[in-house]
Amino acid sequence: MILTSGCITSPVPEFQNKTSVISCFDEYAEATFLESGVPGMAVVIVENDTVIYLRCFGVTNITTQEPVTPDTRFQIASISKSFTSATIASMVGTGDLSWDDRVAKINPEFRLSDPWVSEHTTFRDLLSHRTGLPEYGSDELLEFGYNRSEIISKLKYINLTGEFRSSYAYSNIGITSAAETAAIKAGMSWEDLITERIFVPAGMKNTTARFAEFAAAENHADTYPMINGTVIAGPLVSDEVNGPAGGISSTINDMTRYLRLQLNGGNLDGMQIINSSALNETHTAQNILASGNTGLSAYGFGWDITYKDGRVVVEHGGDLISGVSTYMMFYPNEDMGIVILTNGFPGGYSLKNALKNGWSDLYFKGDVQKDWYSIADGQITAALQPGSSINPDMKLPKAPDTAGPSRELSAYCGTYAQDYYGTIRIEANETGLLMYPGYSMTPVFLTPYDGDTFQDVLTLSGVYFTVGSDGIAAQIHVDTFELPWCSGTFVRTNS
Numbered sequence: 001m002i003l004t005s006g007c008i009t010s011p012v013p014e015f016q017n018k019t020s021v022i023s024c025f026d027e028y029a030e031a032t033f034l035e036s037g038v039p040g041m042a043v044v045i046v047e048n049d050t051v052i053y054l055r056c057f058g059v060t061n062i063t064t065q066e067p068v069t070p071d072t073r074f075q076i077a078s079i080s081k082s083f084t085s086a087t088i089a090s091m092v093g094t095g096d097l098s099w100d101d102r103v104a105k106i107n108p109e110f111r112l113s114d115p116w117v118s119e120h121t122t123f124r125d126l127l128s129h130r131t132g133l134p135e136y137g138s139d140e141l142l143e144f145g146y147n148r149s150e151i152i153s154k155l156k157y158i159n160l161t162g163e164f165r166s167s168y169a170y171s172n173i174g175i176t177s178a179a180e181t182a183a184i185k186a187g188m189s190w191e192d193l194i195t196e197r198i199f200v201p202a203g204m205k206n207t208t209a210r211f212a213e214f215a216a217a218e219n220h221a222d223t224y225p226m227i228n229g230t231v232i233a234g235p236l237v238s239d240e241v242n243g244p245a246g247g248i249s250s251t252i253n254d255m256t257r258y259l260r261l262q263l264n265g266g267n268l269d270g271m272q273i274i275n276s277s278a279l280n281e282t283h284t285a286q287n288i289l290a291s292g293n294t295g296l297s298a299y300g301f302g303w304d305i306t307y308k309d310g311r312v313v314v315e316h317g318g319d320l321i322s323g324v325s326t327y328m329m330f331y332p333n334e335d336m337g338i339v340i341l342t343n344g345f346p347g348g349y350s351l352k353n354a355l356k357n358g359w360s361d362l363y364f365k366g367d368v369q370k371d372w373y374s375i376a377d378g379q380i381t382a383a384l385q386p387g388s389s390i391n392p393d394m395k396l397p398k399a400p401d402t403a404g405p406s407r408e409l410s411a412y413c414g415t416y417a418q419d420y421y422g423t424i425r426i427e428a429n430e431t432g433l434l435m436y437p438g439y440s441m442t443p444v445f446l447t448p449y450d451g452d453t454f455q456d457v458l459t460l461s462g463v464y465f466t467v468g469s470d471g472i473a474a475q476i477h478v479d480t481f482e483l484p485w486c487s488g489t490f491v492r493t494n495s
Contacts (some may be wrong), residue, residue: 226347314329326348
């Protein structure tokens, strides 16, 4: 949808055009919100330390129809990464840390599979995704129920898939490792550290890094995964294990203060909360992703950085498939930025991208240049298709006509283990086998497929048992756990 009716058609930073720009954006935002089907949204735009637009749309809950307000708490997902870099920047500014401090000297539990890389990894490396850790590596351990320190302790078993300091791979656990190391240096929990360094001095009274506080808040946005445009009520899902990378919740009122803090070089209402030089370093290109005659894209510390059309853009989005999609973007030289919070996914992904691009078009060019909603919708639809990079298709084909029966299910039951994933437990009931990864009490249901091969009921992928001469399974291979950086094979530890 491109909206131009009634909008001005010239560049508009001048004051006399601002009212028209905001009116056009409001019309565009409302129409795009309705098109998306997302239950609720909150948007703020700040320019020159002044709120020039703030509006809440829709509801926090589709059953109660409670409206979104400026104090409704949303999970903000990966915008949390910038809070982590801001917290560490505050410690750099006070001399408690340096960006180039070696992490292992502070946190001996931090070890990667390459000892030299382990020894030399710095905060700068972790915060800019250049350690060589694989993209999203270790996120698969979340379903095993491990806590934050347990997951960090398992990094030494991950094969590094990139070159140290000359590659880029988005790593939630890298951000979390940096945060945990800063917390060790400060002698307190990460949650207490970010509260003391950012939330309290910035006056962000309804912002927390603790999931339980978000879930217990009376005015919070419930989350809604969207299936083919249909809104489904989903349970609130905690991202606290990787909290420094995606576990913060906040309100549009509080995010207004955070946006002002970022735009003002760490100063808010006359108080210098973060040293400006240290904070500005987080907005600086640290890991170059692409460059050419027309611009440059890079990653800073918890921020995507783009240099294009003579402007610098600092931005980051966040998404949780449980029903969260958010965005924060600002132009440092223009002293202007926008925050968008939604409680739907993937509809929220298309919505937020349409709004942030539409606002930039209106502000700098006078009208919306493209159908940004359709473009984003096509991107996320393709990304979620089976066989895509983020949703690989591991389905087994139809079982052959010659498929053989399985053995007595007791032959497969027991505990299997490996260094990285830890243990999986196999039990049996009348429908087939039940697989329990790690500490999880929620089983993965396996049904007979062909002989000693079973099929995961949810993903339709394969689970293969290797049976010894005694008729008892000696090992198990799980397709969904087989990744470029780790094996999906587990060896029996008991009979």
